[in-house]
Amino acid sequence: MRTEKEQTEDHRPRSGAGTTVSVLLSRGTTLGELVEAELDEPRDDEVVVRVEAVGICHTDLLARKRLGSRTAVLGHEGCGIVERLGPGAEGLSVGDRVVIAFASCGECAPCRSGFPGYCARSTVLNGSGRRQDGSPTLRVGGEPVFGSFFGQSSFATAVLARARSCVPVGDLPPEVAAPLGCGFLTGAGAVLNVLRPRPGQRLLVAGAGGVGAAAALAALSEGVEVVVAEPVEARRALLAAYGATAVASLDEPIPPVTHALDTTGRPEVIARALSLLRPRGALALVGLGPAELPLDVRSLTMRGLRLIGSVEGDAEPGVFIPELIRRHRDDLLPLDRLVTTYPLDAVERAVADQRAGLTLKAVLLPRA
Numbered sequence: 622m623r624t625e626k627e628q629t630e631d632h633r634p635r636s637g638a639g640t641t642v643s644v645l646l647s648r649g650t651t652l653g654e655l656v657e658a659e660l661d662e663p664r665d666d667e668v669v670v671r672v673e674a675v676g677i678c679h680t681d682l683l684a685r686k687r688l689g690s691r692t693a694v695l696g697h698e699g700c701g702i703v704e705r706l707g708p709g710a711e712g713l714s715v716g717d718r719v720v721i722a723f724a725s726c727g728e729c730a731p732c733r734s735g736f737p738g739y740c741a742r743s744t745v746l747n748g749s750g751r752r753q754d755g756s757p758t759l760r761v762g763g764e765p766v767f768g769s770f771f772g773q774s775s776f777a778t779a780v781l782a783r784a785r786s787c788v789p790v791g792d793l794p795p796e797v798a799a800p801l802g803c804g805f806l807t808g809a810g811a812v813l814n815v816l817r818p819r820p821g822q823r824l825l826v827a828g829a830g831g832v833g834a835a836a837a838l839a840a841l842s843e844g845v846e847v848v849v850a851e852p853v854e855a856r857r858a859l860l861a862a863y864g865a866t867a868v869a870s871l872d873e874p875i876p877p878v879t880h881a882l883d884t885t886g887r888p889e890v891i892a893r894a895l896s897l898l899r900p901r902g903a904l905a906l907v908g909l910g911p912a913e914l915p916l917d918v919r920s921l922t923m924r925g926l927r928l929i930g931s932v933e934g935d936a937e938p939g940v941f942i943p944e945l946i947r948r949h950r951d952d953l954l955p956l957d958r959l960v961t962t963y964p965l966d967a968v969e970r971a972v973a974d975q976r977a978g979l980t981l982k983a984v985l986l987p988r989a
């Protein structure tokens with residue numbers, strides 16, 4: 622066990638050679654073993670953030686699968702304290718607690734119109750493993766490894782992120798703030814930005830993991846009637862306690878709904894959700910499943926249904942995250958009830974618990 626002072630000193634720059642940090646280096650099917658890595662110096666509008674908490678999102682697991690045998694540092698729901706500023710970093714101060722959202726360029730048409738989730742450079746910035754110019758941000762044993770995941774790679778004690786992706790969260794506890802960077806943003810955004818049900822209307826949420834549960838709570842905070850279909854009993858009980866009607870599956874009797882949200886990506890769930898919509902109803906899709914889906918186009922057309930895809934809740938993080946924090950502070954959005962914390966090196970147990978339904982949203986604490 623190292624002291625706080627030794628840990629702080631880890632993140633001081635060493636002459637010209639970046640900063641030494643601990644990272645979860647993942648390979649194959651494992652999400653990581655703790656190793657020392659060297660974080661590059663902050664360039665331009667980048668900042669160094671000392672990670673206090675980082676959520677585990679389904680996309681981390683999908684990315685691990687996709688990367689095959691490549692070593693990588695994943696993690697994309699980081700929250701922590703700004704420790705150093707690059708020469709062009711604006712709008713942040715050393716000492717600010719920030720949540721780090723996905724990366725976006727800020728210059729393309731979607732970014733300029735307030736929809737950075739559809740950034741033209743999203744694939745490079747979030748999934749290439751490097752900066753936009755191709756330079757690596759993380760090295761292990763002197764060799765570059767896949768980093769900059771979602772502009773962060775926050776399964777680590779410190780990360781480089783662009784200032785425009787960092788949203789100050791004040792004194793919100795880091796384990797509650799971290800999932801606002803992706804999972805909670807996606808779920809709450811799908812309801813408040815995309816579907817926009819009105820009070821008294823009825824929303825069906827298929828799947829109540831971190832995304833679905835945040836969606837359900839956001840809808841309840843608007844006075845919307847919510848039906849949740851979720852196999853895990855504890856998740857049903859949690860959302861029922863806040864006023865949702867909770868069923869184990871879509872095979873149970875469910876009254877017609879005006880809106881639906883699918884977080885599962887499963888074709889049979891999507892088809893069933895569509896069948897439950899009232900005429901002119903809307904279904905939003907946020908789960909990534911098979912690329913293709915059989916669709917009854919005739920029924921869709923004749924009933925005037927809308928089918929809407931959505932990434933990161935169609936949110937502008939700098940605007941939407943403060944709005945979610947305001948609702949949380951006003952006791953409208955009890956997101957803290959969704960979170961269970963684990964030490965950083967307990968990542969495999971956290972994933973297993975999340976899969977088994979023992980944990981709704983697992984958040985790792987690098988300092989625990």
Ligand SMILES: [Zn+2]
Pocket residue numbers: 725726727728729730731732733737739740741742
């Ligand atoms: Zn862009």
Ligand SMILES: [Zn+2]
Pocket residue numbers: 678679680681697803804
């Ligand atoms: Zn995510």
